[in-house]
Amino acid sequence: MSQTITISPVxxxxxxxxxxxxxxxxxxxxxxxxxxxxxxxxxxxxxxxLMWEMGGITSRICGICPTSHLITSAKAGxxxxxxxxxxxxxxxxxxxxxxxxxxxxxLSFFHLSSPDxxxxxxxxxxxxxxxxxxTKDKEFARRGIRLRKFGQEIIEVLGSRRIHTPWAVAGGxxxxxxxxxxxxxxxxxxxxxxxxxxxxxxxxxxHRDFAADxxxxxxxxxxxxxxxxxxxxxxxxxxxxxxxxxxxNVIADKIDIHRHGEYLGEATESWSYLKFPYYKxxxxxxxxxxxxxxxxxxxxxxxxxxxxxEERRAFKAIAGEAGAVNNSFYYxxxxxxxxxxxxxxxxxxxxxxxxxxxxxxxxxxxNRRLGIGASEAPRGTLxxxxxxxxxxxxxxxxxxxxxxxxxxxxxxTVRQLAVQYIDGNKITEGILNxxxxxxxxxxxxxxxxxxxxxxxxxxxxxxxCEGRVxxxxxx
Amino acid sequence: xxxxxxxGYGNTLRRDDGAGVAAAETLARVHPEANVMxxxxxxxxxxxxxxxxxxxxxxxxxxxxxNVCVTRLTPESTIHGAGGHALSPGxxxxxxxxxxxxxxxxAMLVEIPAFEWGFGETMSxxxxxxxxxxxxxxxxxLRGETTPExxxxxxxxxxxx
Numbered sequence: 198m199s200q201t202i203t204i205s206p207v208x209x210x211x212x213x214x215x216x217x218x219x220x221x222x223x224x225x226x227x228x229x230x231x232x233x234x235x236x237x238x239x240x241x242x243x244x245x246x247l248m249w250e251m252g253g254i255t256s257r258i259c260g261i262c263p264t265s266h267l268i269t270s271a272k273a274g275x276x277x278x279x280x281x282x283x284x285x286x287x288x289x290x291x292x293x294x295x296x297x298x299x300x301x302x303x304l305s306f307f308h309l310s311s312p313d314x315x316x317x318x319x320x321x322x323x324x325x326x327x328x329x330x331x332t333k334d335k336e337f338a339r340r341g342i343r344l345r346k347f348g349q350e351i352i353e354v355l356g357s358r359r360i361h362t363p364w365a366v367a368g369g370x371x372x373x374x375x376x377x378x379x380x381x382x383x384x385x386x387x388x389x390x391x392x393x394x395x396x397x398x399x400x401x402x403x404h405r406d407f408a409a410d411x412x413x414x415x416x417x418x419x420x421x422x423x424x425x426x427x428x429x430x431x432x433x434x435x436x437x438x439x440x441x442x443x444x445x446n447v448i449a450d451k452i453d454i455h456r457h458g459e460y461l462g463e464a465t466e467s468w469s470y471l472k473f474p475y476y477k478x479x480x481x482x483x484x485x486x487x488x489x490x491x492x493x494x495x496x497x498x499x500x501x502x503x504x505x506x507e508e509r510r511a512f513k514a515i516a517g518e519a520g521a522v523n524n525s526f527y528y529x530x531x532x533x534x535x536x537x538x539x540x541x542x543x544x545x546x547x548x549x550x551x552x553x554x555x556x557x558x559x560x561x562x563x564n565r566r567l568g569i570g571a572s573e574a575p576r577g578t579l580x581x582x583x584x585x586x587x588x589x590x591x592x593x594x595x596x597x598x599x600x601x602x603x604x605x606x607x608x609x610t611v612r613q614l615a616v617q618y619i620d621g622n623k624i625t626e627g628i629l630n631x632x633x634x635x636x637x638x639x640x641x642x643x644x645x646x647x648x649x650x651x652x653x654x655x656x657x658x659x660x661x662c663e664g665r666v667x668x669x670x671x672x
Numbered sequence: 673x674x675x676x677x678x679x680g681y682g683n684t685l686r687r688d689d690g691a692g693v694a695a696a697e698t699l700a701r702v703h704p705e706a707n708v709m710x711x712x713x714x715x716x717x718x719x720x721x722x723x724x725x726x727x728x729x730x731x732x733x734x735x736x737x738x739n740v741c742v743t744r745l746t747p748e749s750t751i752h753g754a755g756g757h758a759l760s761p762g763x764x765x766x767x768x769x770x771x772x773x774x775x776x777x778x779a780m781l782v783e784i785p786a787f788e789w790g791f792g793e794t795m796s797x798x799x800x801x802x803x804x805x806x807x808x809x810x811x812x813x814l815r816g817e818t819t820p821e822x823x824x825x826x827x828x829x830x831x832x833x
Binding site for chain 1: 685716717719720749763766767770771
């Protein structure tokens with residue numbers, strides 16, 4: 198008799214999901230599925246709206262990375278207008294994209310993941326949170342909270358609001374910057390840099406402490422996809438797509454984002470509202486790829502800030518002869534490298550005189566019927582694709598979200614953890630914690646990826662081969 | 673030290689859920705000198721700002737009351753919400769104690785009755801009236817015409833089921 202384990206809800210991630218673990222007749226793990234069971238349907242109800250409204254609408258998909266949707270939507274709008282935006286507008290959009298990385302990466306590490314690492318997977322779930330972290334190391338927690346605040350502060354200074362700012366528009370941005378605001382933000386840089394470096398030192402010490410667990414956290418071969426700059430540098434706002442295989446070979450490069458549909462397909466499964474994107478040339482399942490920090494730091498040739506580049510070299514050393522770092526646990530490491538990069542790069546941008554320019558918006562009519570925008574959201578590459586009529590009314594909308602692109606990999610991670618830790622037909626707290634933590638490597642944002650709302654509690658079910666629930670845990 | 677901070681929070685796209693934000697926005701207009709802010713929800717980064725005040729007033733929509741209610745708050749040291757990045761007022765106060773100089777001497781939650789929670793940016797007529805009542809009460813507090821104790825007496829906290 199085969200069996201299934203269900204974990205529902207999954208906690209400390211954004212959205213709502215459950216996990217089922219299916220056992221075969223002999224009680225071994227046959228499959229594991231990460232189900233996303235909420236639906237909001239942004240792609241459908243945006244049809245009929247004006248493309249000018251899309252920044253405001255799509256930023257409401259999420260409270261964590263609304264800025265990424267705003268910027269990507271504005272870029273799709275630039276494409277429809279067929280214009281190049283002013284230099285100052287691009288610098289400001291780049292700055293707010295970095296701010297999004299800072300606040301989201303700080304949230305991911307300090308608020309969501311570090312309680313697992315510093316307090317241990319087997320510690321009391323009730324205290325495995327920011328309060329538990331404060332008890333363990335007050336200064337560490339305080340610094341983490343302030344680093345996220347710095348990211349939010351940049352967004353608020355530029356866009357007048359911490360979340361859901363309507364500041365970026367097709368053609369540029371609404372408001373310019375000024376020297377007083379720049380100096381205020383520059384004042385944060387030394388502390389932000391120190392905190393990012395502290396986080397990196399802490400994580401590297403954790404790598405030693407969790408050496409036995411790390412090999413089970415989504416260690417498998419896959420491709421990696423992301424944007425890179427024209428010279429191969431780490432990119433976050435623009436660039437072209439690069440695809441790398443598990444051995445570190447670049448198998449497709451300099452792909453214009455307008456052609457992403459030729460390379461990235463979207464499959465569906467009856468048991469989840471989350472789509473399953475895949476690399477088309479290899480087909481569904483074999484075409485599994487990962488996006489986000491692990492992918493970005495793997496695929497880039499270098500990082501154009503000194504401290505982050507030094508860390509990237511250390512990261513690549515982990516791959517050794519494998520060519521690419523294939524273990525999902527190292528998402529955390531890559532994320533902190535990006536966090537350091539974002540702080541360094543923000544400093545560079547703030548010190549660029551043109552950022553104080555006043556030409557911030559180009560204006561034009563509808564000049565194309567198709568617009569595609571792409572940028573690197575904290576969790577990975579984000580695409581907005583709009584088809585419009587001659588008045589800019591949306592006829593079709595497709596949003597390809599980072600978390601969805603990691604869906605196959607998240608399912609593989611859950612399965613690997615289940616195979617490693619499920620023993621018998623009972624779910625234990627330790628199993629629950631490790632599976633949760635495995636998913637959190639990807640920091641999935643299900644609010645974005647399914648365009649669903651709500652928190653993401655954890656619900657795990659263990660099912661037999663006939664679909665009967667053997668064991669169940671909810672947190 | 674800033675004397676009082678007023679934080680109105682909620683989702684303005686879910687009709688009456690935006691009552692706290694609406695009350696805060698009105699208070700900011702009526703009392704431009706007051707330290708008023710709005711938020712979609714409460715998050716850990718607020719603690720630093722709250723800890724620097726002597727009094728904190730949280731304004732939120734509530735389904736559990738039919739009149740404006742005031743509850744005195746005490747700091748909480750455990751998290752019940754979304755893993756630490758969406759907090760209750762008591763949890764924000766808890767963070768003030770744990771991370772900074774301490775919580776404000778006086779903290780209160782003002783609950784504004786809410787009835788309609790569907791999609792939309794307009795509040796129900798009943799909630800609009802309650803927002804006005806809330807603004808009136810907090811205005812009296814800001815003008816020194818009442819005290820937190822009297823306020824709690826005038827608008828007692830709802831009975832908890």
